[in-house]
Amino acid sequence: MSDAADLLGLYERMAVIRRTEKAAYDMFLAGLVKGTTHLASGQEAVAVGASAALRPDDYVFATYRGHHHAMARGATAEACLAELMQKATGLCKAKGGSMHLTHAPGNMLGSYAIVGSHLPMAVGAAWSAQLRGTDQVAVAFFGDGATNIGAFHEALNLAAVWKLPVIFVCENNLYMEYTPIAAVTAADHPAADRAVAYRLPAEVIDGNDVIVVRDAVAAAAERARSGEGSTVIEAETYRHYGHSRTDPATYRPAEEVERWLKHDPIDICRARLEALGVEPDTIKEVDERATAEVAAAMAAAKAAPAADVAEAFTDVWADGGAQWRM
Amino acid sequence: MADVTAEPATITYREAVAEGIAREMRRDPSVVCLGEDIGAAGGVFKTTVGLFDEFGPGRIWDTPISEQAIVGAAMGAAMTGMRPVAEIMFSDFLACCWDYLANEIPKVRYMTGGQVTVPLVVRTANGGGLGFGAQHSQAVENWALTIPGLKIAAPSTPADVIGLMAAAIRSDDPVVFFEHKGLFASKGPRPPAGHVVELGRAAVVREGTDVTLVALASTVHTALAAAGKLAEDGVSAEVVDLRCLIPMDVSTVLASVGKTSRLVTVEENPYQGGWGATVVSIVVDEGFELLDAPVRRVASANVPLPFADALEDEVIPTTDKVVATVRAVVDF
Numbered sequence: 001m002s003d004a005a006d007l008l009g010l011y012e013r014m015a016v017i018r019r020t021e022k023a024a025y026d027m028f029l030a031g032l033v034k035g036t037t038h039l040a041s042g043q044e045a046v047a048v049g050a051s052a053a054l055r056p057d058d059y060v061f062a063t064y065r066g067h068h069h070a071m072a073r074g075a076t077a078e079a080c081l082a083e084l085m086q087k088a089t090g091l092c093k094a095k096g097g098s099m100h101l102t103h104a105p106g107n108m109l110g111s112y113a114i115v116g117s118h119l120p121m122a123v124g125a126a127w128s129a130q131l132r133g134t135d136q137v138a139v140a141f142f143g144d145g146a147t148n149i150g151a152f153h154e155a156l157n158l159a160a161v162w163k164l165p166v167i168f169v170c171e172n173n174l175y176m177e178y179t180p181i182a183a184v185t186a187a188d189h190p191a192a193d194r195a196v197a198y199r200l201p202a203e204v205i206d207g208n209d210v211i212v213v214r215d216a217v218a219a220a221a222e223r224a225r226s227g228e229g230s231t232v233i234e235a236e237t238y239r240h241y242g243h244s245r246t247d248p249a250t251y252r253p254a255e256e257v258e259r260w261l262k263h264d265p266i267d268i269c270r271a272r273l274e275a276l277g278v279e280p281d282t283i284k285e286v287d288e289r290a291t292a293e294v295a296a297a298m299a300a301a302k303a304a305p306a307a308d309v310a311e312a313f314t315d316v317w318a319d320g321g322a323q324w325r326m
Numbered sequence: 327m328a329d330v331t332a333e334p335a336t337i338t339y340r341e342a343v344a345e346g347i348a349r350e351m352r353r354d355p356s357v358v359c360l361g362e363d364i365g366a367a368g369g370v371f372k373t374t375v376g377l378f379d380e381f382g383p384g385r386i387w388d389t390p391i392s393e394q395a396i397v398g399a400a401m402g403a404a405m406t407g408m409r410p411v412a413e414i415m416f417s418d419f420l421a422c423c424w425d426y427l428a429n430e431i432p433k434v435r436y437m438t439g440g441q442v443t444v445p446l447v448v449r450t451a452n453g454g455g456l457g458f459g460a461q462h463s464q465a466v467e468n469w470a471l472t473i474p475g476l477k478i479a480a481p482s483t484p485a486d487v488i489g490l491m492a493a494a495i496r497s498d499d500p501v502v503f504f505e506h507k508g509l510f511a512s513k514g515p516r517p518p519a520g521h522v523v524e525l526g527r528a529a530v531v532r533e534g535t536d537v538t539l540v541a542l543a544s545t546v547h548t549a550l551a552a553a554g555k556l557a558e559d560g561v562s563a564e565v566v567d568l569r570c571l572i573p574m575d576v577s578t579v580l581a582s583v584g585k586t587s588r589l590v591t592v593e594e595n596p597y598q599g600g601w602g603a604t605v606v607s608i609v610v611d612e613g614f615e616l617l618d619a620p621v622r623r624v625a626s627a628n629v630p631l632p633f634a635d636a637l638e639d640e641v642i643p644t645t646d647k648v649v650a651t652v653r654a655v656v657d658f
Contacts, residue, residue, distance in 0.1 A: 093439030104441035120398020128403040154395035315440035318498030326526045326575040
């Protein structure tokens with residue numbers, strides 16, 4: 001495949017994620033489902049770019065803002081939307097919800113809603129790969145806020161001393177929930193600056209450029225597979241919506257929002273496609289296909305049966321059941 | 327290599343921990359250990375002595391003092407094909423990685439709709455009696471009992487250490503394995519090769535007709551000592567070693583109460599929120615008609631564990647407290 005065809009594929013995946021997030025936003029705003037959601041619109045390039053650099057057998061761990069990571073590793077828009085809509089066909093049988101999208105067939109081993117908790121897990125998956133003698137790598141995606149929690153530091157240190165094939169990708173969207181990360185962090189680059197202390201190589205990149213992300217993760221994966229250990233990547237990005245469903249994000253300066261909206265990952269990718277000579281009509285076709293895919297996914301999810309109440313009592317134990325007494 | 331026929335017939339509880347792990351490591355290459363000082367040092371309680379020499383640094387991993395990384399890494403490894411055995415040195419330190427025990431390990435299988443399994447063991451030295459003070463002596467088995475999704479073993483004998491360790495490591499579910507500090511020096515028969523004690527099967531360790539004492543780990547010995555004293559007065563106490571809190575063998579407890587019609591739990595964890603409350607609630611719910619006397623719980627007092635021996639004895643269950651409680655129940 002040509003560079004253009006590859007890039008068009010990445011563009012389409014981002015376009016599908018963007019539309020899925022919009023569908024989720026509309027659904028939550030309309031009050032069709034309970035709970036909350038943390039949308040990744042604006043951050044698609046991190047997931048799609050990284051995924052393009054990884055192998056199917058590599059491991060991915062994500063946060064409660066993780067729809068894009070599940071989808072980048074093969075979860076369908078339909079299964080994700082069905083999960084949000086509490087349907088039996090949901091990605092996690094409607095037992096996880098927005099914050100816990102998981103797609104184990106793609107080795108996307110979970111979205112975790114306790115900040116920073118999954119960094120040690122990714123370290124463990126990398127340790128496991130090393131023990132089993134595979135050359136798999138594990139990737140932990142996390143927000144800037146996670147860099148101030150203990151698990152982040154314990155994970156980086158252990159990964160460094162055990163020289164593990166794990167890549168730490170910080171999606172620095174400038175805000176830990178509602179607070180600017182700079183206001184609560186004694187480092188300019190919350191992830192990359194700390195990596196130095198653990199003697200891990202670190203790089204600050206444009207997280208909105210899918211090619212930049214892909215190349216950075218590819219280089220880190222190459223290092224990891226060749227036994228050179230971990231890398232920290234701080235991908236600067238921006239979320240288009242608020243922190244969660246209830247947050248209109250009024251704390252963000254208008255000029256900042258405007259500047260980042262002009263630095264949209266999908267626009268950047270489109271510009272790259274056009275520079276490679278891809279016709280606008282071709283891109284338009286992809287956009288239309290993405291729109292149709294998500295519309296069909298939404299319709300299928302809506303039509304799916306509700307979660308089976310019997311599922312409340314399955315999957316606690318490995319035997320599939322929930323028996324706690326003899 | 328040691329000649330197995332030359333192995334002594336008895337083994338200490340402490341040695342049984344390493345022996346139980348070693349037996350599983352010999353049969354399953356996916357079993358690996360990680361924790362603080364567990365390698366060449368053999369563990370601060372010497373419960374991993376010999377493992378590093380036999381299995382080497384590729385399977386016995388010393389870690390930094392990073393409880394979250396230890397248990398989190400064990401979880402990630404367990405999700406990806408390994409069977410890690412993580413040591414948290416003192417059970418009090420479980421609080422440092424409680425997120426993994428409370429939010430991550432027990433929930434990930436459920437909240438992903440069964441997409442992943444977490445076959446790991448978290449071993450930890452639990453309980454008082456050694457004068458380590460309030461932050462190194464607590465009995466915290468009840469912490470784990472508050473979390474659906476964890477299996478909980480707490481052996482009282484060396485043979486059960488080995489048998490339950492085998493079951494815990496082979497289990498595809500996460501198991502929190504409480505080794506009692508006060509029992510490390512105790513001795514018992516060395517179980518034969520292949521000895522496995524199924525998780526969730528209580529043992530009637532002394533038969534009796536007048537009262538059922540339900541106990542766990544160190545309190546099994548307290549209960550047995552009390553039963554011995556009570557027998558001198560003509561009171562026949564049956565002692566049930568629960569062995570595991572989850573699965574909880576309530577069938578054995580109910581059958582025993584059906585025979586004795588009286589129930590006393592003997593717990594080292596604090597009275598408030600202790601495991602005996604769950605046992606009692608089940609017996610009252612499902613076996614009220616079996617009872618001829620009020621149920622009683624002998625548990626640690628609701629205070630932090632003090633340092634001085636005399637003060638500690640005031641707080642934790644003792645033989646005398648169990649005897650006095652049983653007499654009151656029998657005389658009711």
